[in-house]
Amino acid sequence: MADLTTTLIHHPYQPPPGFAAPQPGVFKASTVFFPNVAAMREFDWKDKSAYTYGLHGTPTTYTLEERLCTLEGGAQCLLVPSGLAAIATVALALLRSGDEVLIPDNAYGPSKALAEGELTHWGITHRYFDPMDPADLAAKISSRTKLVWLEAAGSVTLEFPDLRAQVGICKAAEVLCALDNTWGAGLAFKPFDLAPGAQHALAVDISIHALTKYPSGGGDVLMGSVITQDERLHMKLKLCHMRLGLGVGANDAESVLRALPSLALRYRQHDETTRTLAQWCLQCEEFAQVLHPALPQSPGHAHWQALCGNAPGAAAGLLSVIFKPAYNQQQVDAFCDALQLFKIGYSWGGPMSLVMPYQLETMRSSWPAHLQPGILVRFSIGLESAADLQADLLKALRG
Numbered sequence: 001m002a003d004l005t006t007t008l009i010h011h012p013y014q015p016p017p018g019f020a021a022p023q024p025g026v027f028k029a030s031t032v033f034f035p036n037v038a039a040m041r042e043f044d045w046k047d048k049s050a051y052t053y054g055l056h057g058t059p060t061t062y063t064l065e066e067r068l069c070t071l072e073g074g075a076q077c078l079l080v081p082s083g084l085a086a087i088a089t090v091a092l093a094l095l096r097s098g099d100e101v102l103i104p105d106n107a108y109g110p111s112k113a114l115a116e117g118e119l120t121h122w123g124i125t126h127r128y129f130d131p132m133d134p135a136d137l138a139a140k141i142s143s144r145t146k147l148v149w150l151e152a153a154g155s156v157t158l159e160f161p162d163l164r165a166q167v168g169i170c171k172a173a174e175v176l177c178a179l180d181n182t183w184g185a186g187l188a189f190k191p192f193d194l195a196p197g198a199q200h201a202l203a204v205d206i207s208i209h210a211l212t213k214y215p216s217g218g219g220d221v222l223m224g225s226v227i228t229q230d231e232r233l234h235m236k237l238k239l240c241h242m243r244l245g246l247g248v249g250a251n252d253a254e255s256v257l258r259a260l261p262s263l264a265l266r267y268r269q270h271d272e273t274t275r276t277l278a279q280w281c282l283q284c285e286e287f288a289q290v291l292h293p294a295l296p297q298s299p300g301h302a303h304w305q306a307l308c309g310n311a312p313g314a315a316a317g318l319l320s321v322i323f324k325p326a327y328n329q330q331q332v333d334a335f336c337d338a339l340q341l342f343k344i345g346y347s348w349g350g351p352m353s354l355v356m357p358y359q360l361e362t363m364r365s366s367w368p369a370h371l372q373p374g375i376l377v378r379f380s381i382g383l384e385s386a387a388d389l390q391a392d393l394l395k396a397l398r399g
């Protein structure tokens with residue numbers, strides 16, 4: 001018999017034939033064996049019918065990619081180590097020196113930082129457009145524009161743009177549009193079917209998703225996806241993705257796979273609690289403005305309603321308030337510190353509620369006309385009871 005050293009490696013264990021269970025097995029690999037040299041030469045890493053190397057895909061990552069395509073209504077998916085890596089992959093794959101990218105002024109902050117940093121260094125220019133004024137987007141598209149980013153609702157300020165109009169403008173100008181779909185998560189609206197039943201299907205070209213947020217749901221995984229519907233566009237992205245050496249760990253993929261079955265249920269609960277708290281915030285005298293797409297007073301509410309309907313589970317779990325100008329930074333910081341259930345932290349989509357004060361004047365080209373002056377605080381509403389969260393807010397506000 002072979003030495004124990006060998007048998008510990010060449011172990012006889014095989015998964016039982018016909019084994020079926022709620023969760024798929026977790027496959028981990030850098031190396032993937034080929035049956036013979038001829039097969040090694042014949043297999044194409046781009047072809048998903050064969051496995052060639054861990055970075056090119058495993059049964060675990062292929063399964064996750066397929067489920068995410070189902071979630072968002074796309075046809076192809078790439079997995080990357082974070083939501084921000086998904087944004088960067090799209091930029092690196094599609095933009096060349098001399099090109100311009102258009103970004104909404106309320107976009108996810110690090111997406112703007114990428115444009116201002118690396119993209120600028122590489123000779124790729126950017127311009128920010130007013131997310132609430134489709135005419136501004138139309139006016140800023142030029143022959144150099146090769147990519148338009150869209151986001152609904154906007155990060156931090158949660159205005160809801162006329163996404164259909166924005167996508168329509170990009171289509172008319174024949175410019176690729178990529179949506180940061182983290183807020184919608186594939187549940188609030190369908191990025192590849194924005195006007196269901198319409199004669200001409202209206203779809204974004206690319207949907208990126210920070211799986212870190214709702215799909216993971218635990219506040220313990222970083223991952224992103226890049227989903228498309230067009231094979232040629234996917235291949236362009238995929239080649240860049242491969243050359244950059246981007247991939248995800250099997251345990252993280254497993255975490256997301258395990259969390260996906262409860263995604264819609266969690267999203268709906270986040271939504272329900274957040275609407276309750278948004279209503280309550282409306283009658284708090286401390287706040288000059290409450291930002292939440294399902295509130296009729298919130299900027300872009302009509303666009304949200306037209307796209308997402310008003311059904312339960314269509315408005316996610318984010319809520320921002322702007323304190324009246326009488327409240328200074330010290331007072332607002334003290335409010336955040338006084339919260340017990342709300343933890344001070346970035347990100348969202350996990351079970352615990354989070355709070356974060358923002359200095360909007362440092363984030364925007366100029367103070368948007370639709371926002372009241374004052375210090376903004378964003379809440380990411382977790383899965384705790386609405387009554388407990390409301391009591392925590394009240395206590396931190398009024399002691």
Ligand SMILES: *Cc1c(COP(=O)(O)O)cnc(C)c1O
Pocket residue numbers: 081082083084085108155180182183210211212213222223224347
């Ligand atoms: C969190 C977030 C990202 C980035 O995701 P990470 O995984 O944290 O890099 C991108 N876009 C939006 C809208 C986000 O909220």
